[in-house]
Amino acid sequence: QVQLQESGPGLVKPSETLSLTCTVSGGSSTRSSYSWGWIRQPPGKGLEWIGTLFDSGSTNYNPSLKSRVNISVDTPKNEFSLKLTSVTAADTAVYYCARLSSKSVVGWFGELLAEYFDYWGQGTLVTVSS
C-alpha cells in the first residue's frame, strides 16, 4: 500500500519561505516511473494545483505561483519537497502531496494518456502569520 506523508512547519512568518517534505513508502518510491505533485486547499475552500515533478525530472508549476515555487526530489531518501517563497496570509492552506499516475485509455475518442492523482498524503495545515 503506497503511503505519502507530509512534514514541515505548521507556522510560517510572512515573507519567509514555506518548506514541506513528502515521504513516500509502501511499494512505491521516487525512483519509480511515477510523477509527484503538490496541491493545496485554503480553509473552507477548493483545491488548487501547485505543481508537478515528472518522472523525466522536469517540472510544471501553476503560473499563479511559478515565480515562487520549487519542487525537487531526494531519491535516496524517497522524498520530494516543496518550497514556496515570500509567503503571505493568502498562502495559508492545507498542503497535500500526491502521486501522479498515468494510463493509456482507449475509447470512442481514440486513445488518450490520462493523468490523475491516485495516492494522497493526509495533508498538513500551514498557517502564515507573524
Add this chain to the structure above:
Amino acid sequence: DIQMTQSPSSLSASVGDRVTITCRTSQSIYSYLNWYQQKPGKAPKLLIYAASSLESGVPSKYSGSGSGTDFTLTISSLQPEDSATYYCQQGYDTPWTFGQGTKVEIE
C-alpha cells in the same frame, strides 16, 4: 486557464436516491476529466479518471460520463458513506484546475 463549473454547489438527497453532479469546462478537454471525493478533514480520493474509467477499488455505484465540455458523475444509490464533497479536475492543459466542489448531504 480552463474554468471548471460544477452544479449544483450542494445537494441533499435520501438514501437510495440516484444523484447526478455536473461539471462544465470553459473549453473542450476531450475526456481528460477526473473526479475526486473528499470527506471532512481527509485528503481527496480518486473515483473516476478519463471521464468514465472507474479507479480500482471504487464501488461500481459511481460512474462518470461525458466528453468535450460537459461531464457528469452519478451515484446510483446514495448511501450515508457517500456524504462528502465531490470535485472534478481537468488534466488536459496546465494549469490543471478543479471545480469548486459539490457538497452532497444525506436527508
